[in-house]
Amino acid sequence: xxxxxxxxxxxxxxxxxxxxxxxxxxxxxxxxxxxxxxxxxxxxxxxxxxxxxxxxxxxxxxxxxxxxxxxxxxxxxxxxxxxxxxxxxxxxxxxxxxxxxxxxxxxxxxxxxxxxxxxxxxx
Amino acid sequence: xxxxxxxxxxxxxxxxxxxxxxxxxxxxxxxxxxxxxxxxxxxxxxxxxxxxxxxxxxxxxxxxxxxxxxxxxxxxxxxxxxxxxxxxxxxxxxxxxxxxxxxxxxxxxxxxxxxxxxxxxxxxxxxxxxxxxxxxxxxxxxxxxxxxxxxxxxxxxxxxxxxxxxxxxxxxxxxxxxxxxxxxxxxxxxxxxxxxxxxxxxxxxxxx
Numbered sequence: 412x413x414x415x416x417x418x419x420x421x422x423x424x425x426x427x428x429x430x431x432x433x434x435x436x437x438x439x440x441x442x443x444x445x446x447x448x449x450x451x452x453x454x455x456x457x458x459x460x461x462x463x464x465x466x467x468x469x470x471x472x473x474x475x476x477x478x479x480x481x482x483x484x485x486x487x488x489x490x491x492x493x494x495x496x497x498x499x500x501x502x503x504x505x506x507x508x509x510x511x512x513x514x515x516x517x518x519x520x521x522x523x524x525x526x527x528x529x530x531x532x533x534x
Numbered sequence: 535x536x537x538x539x540x541x542x543x544x545x546x547x548x549x550x551x552x553x554x555x556x557x558x559x560x561x562x563x564x565x566x567x568x569x570x571x572x573x574x575x576x577x578x579x580x581x582x583x584x585x586x587x588x589x590x591x592x593x594x595x596x597x598x599x600x601x602x603x604x605x606x607x608x609x610x611x612x613x614x615x616x617x618x619x620x621x622x623x624x625x626x627x628x629x630x631x632x633x634x635x636x637x638x639x640x641x642x643x644x645x646x647x648x649x650x651x652x653x654x655x656x657x658x659x660x661x662x663x664x665x666x667x668x669x670x671x672x673x674x675x676x677x678x679x680x681x682x683x684x685x686x687x688x689x690x691x692x693x694x695x696x697x698x699x700x701x702x703x704x705x706x707x708x709x710x711x712x713x714x715x716x717x718x719x720x721x722x723x724x725x726x727x728x729x730x731x732x733x734x735x736x737x738x739x740x741x742x
Contacts, residue, residue, distance in 0.1 A: 445559075445695055446632075449703060451711040453628040459602050461622030 478530050481521070489518050556695050563607070564690035567635070567683070570606035571599035572626065575613025577640040577673040584676035594683055603629040608686070609663070610679075614642035614649055615656040617722050624662045624714045632703035632710055635690070637682050638665045641672045648672065661726040662715060 458464035496511055503511075525531060542552055553561075573581060584591045591597050600606040603626045615623055627636065638659055641647030646657040659665065666689060669682040694700055703710050712730070715722035726733075 445704065447704065449632060449710040451628065451709065453625055453711060453714060456625075456629065459604065459626075459629060461626045463625070 478525070482525055482530065485518050485521050485525075489515065557691075559695060560691045560693060563633070564687040565595040566598075567594075567596045567608045567686065567690070568598045568600050568606050569596055569608040569610050570603055570626065570630065571601045572609065573612050574615060574619065574623075575640075575642065577612035577643070580673045580676055581610055581612045581639065581679060584679045589676040589680065591680065591683065594680065594687070596683055603627075604631065606630050607634055609634065609636045610639050611636065611643040611659045611663075611665075612639045613673075614647065615659050616654050617656055617717075618654065620656045620659075620662065620722060621714050621716065623659065624712055627663050628712055628714065633693075633701055635666045635686055636663050637667045637669060637679075637686060639669045639679060639682070640674055641670060644668050644670065656722070658731075661731045662712060664730050 456464060457468070492511070492514065537552060545552055573579075583589060585597060585599060596608070603609075607630070609623075609627055609630065611623065627634070636659075638644045642649060642655070643659050644665075646652070646655045649655040650657055656662075667682045667686045669678050671678050674682075695704065713724065713727060715724060717723070
């Protein structure tokens with residue numbers, strides 16, 4: 412009887428599963444007998460430069476940076492839309508032009524607002 | 535049946551290689567000793583030279599300098615250990631997983647070297663850490679470090695993984711933490727780890 416033409420795939424799959432599992436099992440057995448874990452307060456310490464870790468890793472971040480995120484978003488989104496806008500500039504309908512103008516002007520208004528509030532000044 | 539080394543050589547001449555699990559394990563790990571990427575003073579420059587193309591520590595399987603103690607097998611104490619730095623060295627040693635080895639490279643790491651009389655210099659890292667190989671020199675040339683590495687490889691190859699000669703970390707009850715010294719009023723506290731280092735008894739001439 413002929414084997415299924417894709418039977419070798421099943422064999423490959425079985426070998427590809429069994430081989431790493433066998434390796435992991437051997438490593439696990441070796442670990443069990445010849446690598447007893449030795450945890451300790453110093454060994455499990457977070458920092459690895461020899462200095463004792465100071466303070467918490469959960470620090471507070473200055474909330475004022477949200478303004479930079481918003482300003483970045485204005486330019487980022489505007490560039491993403493302005494590029495296809497420029498590429499298709501000559502073949503626009505009047506409605507598309509109006510929609511795009513509203514979008515760009517809204518973003519420009521945000522920029523003007525930030526400028527007016529002095530957020531573009533370096534803090 | 536015990537096979538003598540002569541019989542083993544005879545078999546090897548005929549193209550038959552006999553080994554034990556222990557030999558295979560030791561052969562593997564002695565030729566892939568990963569040092570900790572950690573330099574202290576001028577000896578570190580020689581250590582860097584050893585890892586570069588001219589001396590090429592990669593020929594001996596030790597080119598993988600690890601930036602984290604969690605992945606390192608070997609601590610090369612390369613240079614003067616000041617008392618300010620000693621707690622950090624011991625802490626790094628503690629953070630390395632077993633089995634781990636230590637090479638004291640150069641006169642300073644062995645004994646304080648030319649700075650031994652300095653109030654701020656540790657008189658040998660072996661006061662806190664069990665040192666496997668001492669490399670004399672000020673600083674030792676890269677060939678000397680390679681020779682120290684080969685000596686360490688020979689030591690690893692001779693280790694047994696079971697029985698009474700097995701290394702300390704294989705005992706499941708023993709803790710492998712070495713006490714980290716702290717800054718005291720005049721010296722490090724404690725000034726030495728008595729499990730690791732005992733001051734040599736002073737040799738005095740017998741009274742006439």
